[in-house]
Amino acid sequence: MDQFHIFIMQILFLSGITLGSKSFSLNDKDKWAISVARYVIYVLTIQGTKWACTVLYDMYLKRGDLDLKFLKKVNRHQVMLYLGFIGFLVLNEQTVIDGDFSQMLIASLIVKYPVIETKSKTSVNYGVGMACSFFEGYLTHVLPSDGARFVGFEENIRRFESKQGVVFPVKKLFVIVTKSLFSPPDLKQFNKTNREEASSIEACRSLDAIEKDVAGVRNRIYKNTAYKIYRAPRRPVCVAAECATLLHTLYRVTKNRDLYEVLADVNVDDIVSDFTNTLRKIIANSPECRGKCEIIYFDDTDPQLNFADVLLDRIREIEPNFEKIIETAQASG
Template identity: 25%
Template sequence: MNSHSKRRTIVQSSDIIPKARGRRAHYAIFCGIILGFVTLYVEGATTYKPILNHFLMFFTISFFMRVIKGICDFCEEIHHVQARYQGKYSKAASACINVKHFLLMLLFGCFFLSQIDMDSLIKLSKPSTVVLVCISHLLLVAFGLQQPTMVEVSEICEKQKLNVAHGLAWSFYLGYLKLVLPNLKKAVSSFNKENSNLLCCEEICKLHILIPLSCRIHSNLSEVDSNIQFVKELPLLQIDRAGVKGRVYKNSMYRIVDEDGRLYYCPVEYATPLHTLYAMSGTTSAGFSSEDRLLQAKLFYTTLKDILENSLDCRNCYRLVVYDDSAISEDEAQNIHFLSREVLWHLEQQAKEEYSPLMHHPSIASSEPELMLSNSESPHSLHSHGT
């Protein structure tokens, strides 16, 4: 008992969990500034005017370079205005160019032009000039004038894979899709045998993963679209995982009705991590805006798409159904059967992709391709012949 207590105390008292960073770096910066002025005094550079002119020149050049860098970034961002800034060029410009940098550049530039005295700058010794450059840079950092723009932060996060969406996509894949997708064809085959061969083409049946860019996720698909009806759960998959014996993973088969009353069957479900993004945007402490949510939803899709395309285990077992429903109310989506149309479009595309390589074969070319379409206008019984 004592050994356990001692071990617990050691773990709790050790610094294995990082704490929030303090302000020691800022204190060090101010110490560096003071040390720089002391060095200037020792060097004998105590004349007011050349030091002021140097600061004005350095600040003007620094802010000018920041604005130039922002203009260069804007040249790239104008090609992403629709996808990243909802078509608003003003948002793209503000993300690239810090307005504070632009105003300070004008301010210091005007002071510099009115006070410029090149002779006084030349009088400074080389060591004094180096010290002044260091002090100038430290002053900019101390007053928060060297912060990266939104574009620079976004670029760093995307390149270093630091986005919320990146972690959610990998978690969704490793914790769920990598487990259920390799077992999907076996589950679909068992389902088909138990339900009188309800599916005509079970070998190409894929899990349709819904990715609404609004991140709105519903528990009941029938409430979202009455043309989508739950049929039955696929056979359960049980795996011992993370200390849980026989953890259950399952998918649901749905019946989808098109405008002509034809019946289609396929497994459908939402990408559940999107609910996290939606909840974060509604939680003040998360500091996550609706615009952040939209961008992260898009990055979630692209990241998950890249992961699955490089996964041999999940190949030909899924379709990502991404759609923008942010401008459509739930009632309107129900009236126009928005969701069922999206899924049916993907089923149609899947049929073309699966059958087009075989169209030269006489048995295929003579008939229209069908995908998971019931053999009759009315749904088959879900009971097997043995029950």
């Protein structure tokens, strides 16, 4: 049952209560209209204070400035109602906020408190749910050894090093989370083609394929791609990297908001933040996956940022001596 049908049922319920109680009289229609107008203003004011507090709290958590994107969430019809009823009361020389507003606000907060308690225990937002799904549905299949058919991500890297005569200074899977949610089929699309001096990234080949029986699918194949970061005149740096495919799926959904109405008003920034923070916590708490994966946030909307440099900065942070590791491997090879 959609919201419109529920709304009609509420109107019918209201009509029955009004007629049954005989509380409406044509002789008191002006007084009745003024009361309704004032209560509409009360309800919208309470909704507005909640909305304003949410925006301010979000600014506090992100330590950022006011993001004007929140204006897109404002319901213009409710704003018109609010201003219209205020004008109606003013024209009729009536007070806009009466003494019973504080009582209505208190009653509203009392009613909302149990709902807040329930939601805090049961509600899961999109970002958190997607992080859990990505971890259980993908990372648990490509990172730890299953003790049988798959040797584990780190050993898979070592085998690749041995076969190809290269070295990975950091033997972790780098999962890229972009601000826009966009995930290119090849990470080289993030390269700055207009800056010849900039570091760049190129795909090499895939690591050994991982074959597992999953959810009724026999011999399902998982692959991770090895990339090289080129930064003349120094030697290339090998890294295993890929984007979070679930976020790319959401990116496609956001481009078809008319088809997916339930997600029409989602806040992409919040989803990215929740996904990233939750996934990092899950990995840190998992004995099997801890230390085997790095979540890299990349603001692909910033034209000044170079993706290859972002990866190099994280590699340098994890392994400060990565240059020496590469030089030693090349000398011994």
